[in-house]
Amino acid sequence: MHSLIQISIAVLLLPLLSFVILIFFNKRLPRRGDFVGVGILGATFALSFYIFWSVVVQSYDPSFRIAWDFTWIDFGNVPGVGPLQIKMGIVIDNLTAIMLAMVTLISFLVHLYSTGYMAGDPRYGRFFAYLGIFTFSMLGIVLSDNLFSIYIFWELVGLSSYLLIGFYFEKDTAADAQKKAFLANRVGDIGMWLGILILYSQFHTFNYQEIFQNLADGKFDMSEAWLTAAGILLFMGCVGKSAQFPLHVWLPDAMEGPTPVSALIHAATMVAAGVYFVARIFVLLTVDALHVIAFIGAITAFMAATIAITQNDIKRVLAYSTVSQLGYMVLGLGVGAYSAALFHLVTHAFFKACLFLGSGAIIHAMHHEQDMRWMGGLRKHMPWTFATFTLATLALAGLPLTSGFMSKDAILAGAIGFANAEGGGIYYIIPFLGFFSAMLTAFYMGRQIWLVFFGESRTHLKPADDHHHGHDAHGSHGHDDHHEEVHGVHEVAWNMRAPLVILAALSIFAVYSPDPLDGAKGWFMKMIPTPETVVGSASGKAEHGTSSANHNAAHLLAEAVPAVGHSAETDAHHEGVASEVIHEEDSHAAGHGDGHGPEFSDPRQAAIAHEAHDAHKLAIVISSVMVVLGISLALIVYVFRFVDPDRTARAIRPLYLFSFNKWYWDEIYQATFIKGSIVISKVLSWFDANVVDGIVNGAGALTRRVGFATGGFDKYVVDGAVNFTAFFFNTSGAVLKKLQTGKVQTYVVLLMLAVIVYFIYYFTQLIY
């Protein structure tokens, strides 16, 4: 087994260990065992940084890949299939390494931060346990080499998110939110599951590489539509997890959880898992599927941005901005800007985590006041928070010299390129929405910064009842001190400050690329090249069908070789093959020096890549303009007050309400799906109690009435005969027993009657 594999297994299991220790023993440990969590996570981060270092930095190889797996379930020799085993395994490539480092780092920082933020909570120890199991599941998603295990961990992060959102389960809002989150994710998951089923039913394997291999070899013998469906269905998992339209509704409510959780799960890592997953399966997405993904992403980005501009809760603004940014990433994948999307995933993870932790610091300092309308002027009190928060904001808004600028710009460039390559028309909606959302982003972040940090403190403006409500909501949190005036708003302690600083530092361009204007020159996008599709594209099939397919196969084979024969013994020759692959890739890179993306055999991908490269400059310009526009708009409204926001709001009240009420999605779902299923269930259970039972028991009610009429009817008789003739039997019984009159002469008469009747019957039989 490769040493990195061993390390990665340790990385995977350590957080689980933390969970086990803390869930059982937190009460017995000093400080509720928070140091266990923090320490273990520190170690985990160290290990995964080692992996990152040796994979990404040392062997500087875009196609680096090592895999290992073991037989999890052995079906034996299955008729019609042959020997069938379900394998579980680990794959490490650049993407994995980067994700590992990012997840563990943020998780570690959040653990550290929580020691301050959650101090004094009655379930303090359990909180760290939950963080532990979350980290475990998240790392599982990152490391999995097959769809089945990714689905398992997918649901497990759902569980930990459920537990953490409902951490204050005494609050009904929290309880609702956690249920909502889990169900919304389930809806996405069944789509994902069906997608997995489609692929499995074809290839009897869950392993990515084997699936891709089979696809490339054209072994998929269902119709093209099924493949597209598979892509879209798998993407549904991402829709749920990454809160894409139309399943985005759960994420803002998820802010009911403690703020560190929001930072870790609902901003940086778990919600990004959806994007990560789509990236994993990127190569099997057909063109149609990609179009769907692109549009969904664009819509999400735009919608969330429009909602964010009117929210007052500091965390909700960030939540919607998260949704919007995730929309960007999905958009990026949809338009084929694979590297850019993942780049944005990582950069966004850092600065958004920073923002959430910052907001957490603010909320902490404000004694759990979350409404921005009652904040203001905090920059004097909390300089560190102010600085880091602002830096992260700039990154989010996408100003140059920040990481966010490079990644977002790369995505938008890809979008333009895509639109050009697809031949314009409707496809220009995507880049348009992208740029417009960029402006909105700049606007609402500017608004937030101003409301929170500048101006004067507005705490005293808060209505009492609202104020009280604010406290009541967090009553269970152990802070029962009522403040009419915010006294002693002060900077947070080091253990909450350090994470902010680190994360802010990671939002600077230099970390990723020497050229502040072009991420493509950076190590990241070099290490995460856009892979070659294995399903080809419409045009590709049209022009040179079989030849391209073969070429695909060959090319992918080159990629996939290291994945073949995942066993410990053959690791040595893994490196061998890998090195050959490196040479091939280098020759590609040499092919065009400025090294944007590898050469694509698939014409569509090639075209998009080319167009995107050309659109790069244009994108920079437009986006910068948009950002400046947005920020200046924010300044105009909130700083120089040329326009009174309230009056504007009143002026465009419908629009304002539309945005303020989040496009009424919750109400719509409430009215349709939720109410719907409740009603159906009521109807069905009535049906069950009355109709089914009734029929099976032989029209229970009716029989009972008849029986009552005939006197002393026994209700069991209804169910007694347990078949459709129960009714008949009992009434007939009631009738027949009347024959027994008790008069012996009647008996004789009946006897003779019977004899005669049968005789006549026989007689007629005889003569006819």
Added chain:
Amino acid sequence: MFQLPSGAEIESIIATLKSSVGFFVPEIWLSVLFMLLIVVDLAVKGRKNNLLASVAALGLAATFFFIYPQHSLATGEIFFGMYVLDEFALFFKYFFVISGILAVLVSVADEQLNRDVQSIGEYYALIIAMVLGMIMMASSTDLLMMFLSMELVGLTAYVLTGYLKKDARSSEAALKYLVYGSVSSGLMLYGFSLIYGMTAETNIMKISAELALHGYDPLLMMLASLLILAGFGYKIGAVPFHFWSPDVYEGAPTPITAYLSVGSKAAGFAILMRFFFVAIPHGGEPFQDIAGLDWLMLLIVIAVISMVYGNVVALWQKNVKRLLAYSSIAHAGYVLLGIIAMDELGTQATLFYLLGYLLMNIGAFYVVILIANRTGSENLDDYRGLGRKMPLAGAALTVFLISLVGLPPTIGFIGKLMIFSALLAKGSVYIWLALIGVLTSVIALYYYMLIPLNMYLRDSKQPDEDRDRTPIVHQVALAVLMILTIYFGLFFAPLTDFAKASSAMFGLSIY
């Protein structure tokens, strides 16, 4: 016109009689026992019930010693074809003697009987007489003998039914039984006379030979068969000849009810099988040259009606004796299924079923008697909560009822299994009969379970002392019956083999 027989003929007649007597020992012994009991009764002059009972029981038990050697005797006709000795007859000899013993046993258990009856000696004597009559029913091969034996059974039954003179229900039952019974036997006689007219023979073997030889008018034959069936049918208590049974079963002393429900029913089946299998043409050997009389259809109709009617009407009964009466109508239907199969397997199944029915039905009535001793009532509602107060009786009754439903592991289940096997062995022709059989047994489950339902699931209305006053002897006897019911449900090979061995009927040509 008839000249008297010559001396030589008389010699031969006497010789035949002498030889025949050797084959007639058990019947003779029973007759002796009958008189012995009367004598003893006169001797003890009073109420030594247990003595009389034990005399009767032991005497009956002694009969085995006379029956058993008969296996070694050659099967064949005796008394000029009046009477026959074959395995079939022997089976029923055992059967009726056992049932007689059980009848005596349950009679001893019945407190009401021993309280209200002065001359209990005659009671037991009559039971013996009934045993004798039933044995002769099973063995007689001549119309005259059949008539005489059936009358013997009938008359004793009338008397026993009305034995509780102070009890209006008992006398009413007796009257109804008598009227209905004598009318039926009148019909039967008329049928006999018609057959005699057609064949000038009264021996059933000769009759069948005669019919095979000269053929017959099917219409007249059917009329005769119908009338005769009326006579047999009222003994087996199958619809539509059953009307007497519910009233009689309810009114008669419970031991007699038990005895009638098993004994005279079985005797009816015995005579019915012998008569119809042997005497009436049915299209098979040796009647292939003439059209068989379609009396199977007749039996099928009767069987189906009996199963459905008996079970459906039983759903409504509140009196346990009456409920069991209706259930016995249904069981007559099940037994008829075995006869309808009309082959060796069918006969075997029928005989086995009768054996099982003997065990479980007498057992059930046994418990009914014990409970009546305690509560003085046979109403379903008075059974509430008895399961706890009389644990053994409750358990036993449950077992017997389960067996009557036909659930494993009881003898009743094996009986049903054999019956349905016999039907399905004929291929798919009788599947629908089997279906009706199983479905009606589901209905049966409901009303049978009403009794345990009351005994266990409901609490008695008036709480009385929980002590079970049942004498130990009855406890033991009951336990034995219960255990046998289960034992033969699990290891039934001896009984089934016995039944198979006994399915051989003299002069039978259908299998």
Added chain:
Amino acid sequence: MEILTNIGLNHYLTISALLFGFGLFAVMTRKNAIVILMGVELILNAANINFLAFSKFNGGMEGVMFSLFIIVLAAAEAAIALAIVINIFKLFKSVDVSAIDTMKE
């Protein structure tokens, strides 16, 4: 005329059939238990006539014997019946069978 002068089997059979019918009629319709028993006797005697007639016209003594036994048994049956009816009268103060229906259904 011929049919009146020399009597054949059918005459006997017709008579017995009529007797049979009368007997049944009596059993079914009369209320008095005693009369019903008479009806039963009629039925038995119908059978008797059959037996005797057949035995006369077919030859053989079985019919005669049969009828003898029937007569004997009829007497025995009548004895028992009367005993029961008397008991009934004691208990019900009536021999009207239609009134004796305490047990039914």
Added chain:
Amino acid sequence: MLSLIVFLPIIAGLVILAVPSSQKQIIRIVSLLAALAQCVLAVLIWQGYDAALPGITAAAGGAPEGSFQFIERLPWISLDLGSFGSLNIEYFLGVDGLSITMVILTALISAIGILSSWPIQKQVKGYFILYNLLSTAMMGCFVALDFFLFYVFWELMLLPMYFLIGIWGGPNREYAAIKFFLYTLFGSVFMLLVMIGLYFSVIDPVTGNHTFSLVAMASQENYIKDAILGPDSVMWRYVAFIVLFIGFAIKVPMFPFHTWLPDAHVEAPTPISVILAGVLLKLGTYGMMRINFPLFPEVFQASLFVIGVLGAINIIYGAFCALAQQDLKKMVAYSSISHMGYVLLGLAAANSEGMVGALYQMFNHGTITAMLFLLVGVIYDRAHTRQIDKFGGLASYMPVYAAVVTIAWFASLGLPGLSGFISEAFVFVGAFSAETTRYIAIVSVLGIVFGAAYLLWSLQRMFLGKRKPDAAYDLEVGPDGHEHIHFHDWKGKLDLDTRELVMLVPLAVIVIFLGIYPMPVMGLMTSSINKLVEVLSPVVMTALN
């Protein structure tokens, strides 16, 4: 070995019979010991079991040896039926991949059931005698390889169940008991006829006699061509299949024959609900896999779609009904219906993934539902009500209980990492891989969401949030400022006490372990399932006539 594991409870029952009914503790302990011995035996059998042997049909040469294991075969009854040869009924026990998992499950569940019967005070003696009778019958059903023997055990279950529900049940117990009894008997009487019909149609290749041996019946070449259920009489084979299927479906229970289940569960005492849901329901599907399908493979192949649809109906319909329930136990009962639907769906897939999923689902449903009912019993003992709305906020006051409930609930909604997920997953994998049931699988996947819906909703209403105003317990603030609750007239420990933990923790451990590493149980069944699929595959049928 198998005889021992089957008849141990009966022996215990006889011992109890001798114990005076006042000695309640002794009676309990005797039963418990018997059940534990059963568990030990089950483990021994499990250890001695060779997962490589296929089972289902006889090995080459028609002998069960080499295919089944732990075989015990004695001639029981041998009758001469004259022209129909001799009726051979055998005492024929044995296990293969189908039964061994069920044997383990039965032993486990009966032991836990006895533990949960501890508090029962009413007629303890009678209760435990009946209980032991029941557990013998269940165990016997799973190991019997002779149809006659199977039928005997099958019917033997009814009476004890009737009394256990009827005497120790809730207010409406008579109704529930008789309903259960009649339903199941109605199902099984047809089985009797089919059994006889099969008897006349099958020849034991070894002895050449007619036989009741399920092993001989399972291979089509043993059928007499023109017999009543022989390959030629197509119509009767269909009829037989259908009536058998109905018979087993009633036990499952399958829509629309399921209505006895909610009543029975609601009325039955907790341990009986546990047995009922944990083991009895499995007998239905086990019967299908052991008898119904392999004996009539061509009919099975013809009716895949119908079975699949019925399974889907069970899944969705059960979930919806559960969603509407106010009574917690009734909700769990409907959830059982829904989960047994997965089993039906997996069987309809007729491929190894699906059938393994189905069998594994049977095992998991056994453990998980046992947990659910035990947990319902826990709260019912305390509050004397099961109305979901009568609680709220319990998680704050009964943390351990809440934790176990969370595990059980999430296991029931098929959370990965818990055993329920794997079985459901493979049911879907199989159902989707099979052309016939593909679209059915697509529809049934909705069941996952609704399952989550009703479980999470009930979880929220009972455990999260705060105490409801009309809750079944009182809230009081202790001297230490912490809130406590107490139930009216409940003297025991508020949170789970030791006995309850002893019942629940092993189940929880099993659920979690088998969710992470299923092979210990799945490995037992794969080879048998593969064999079963082979037997059921249409190819074999074409070879038949």
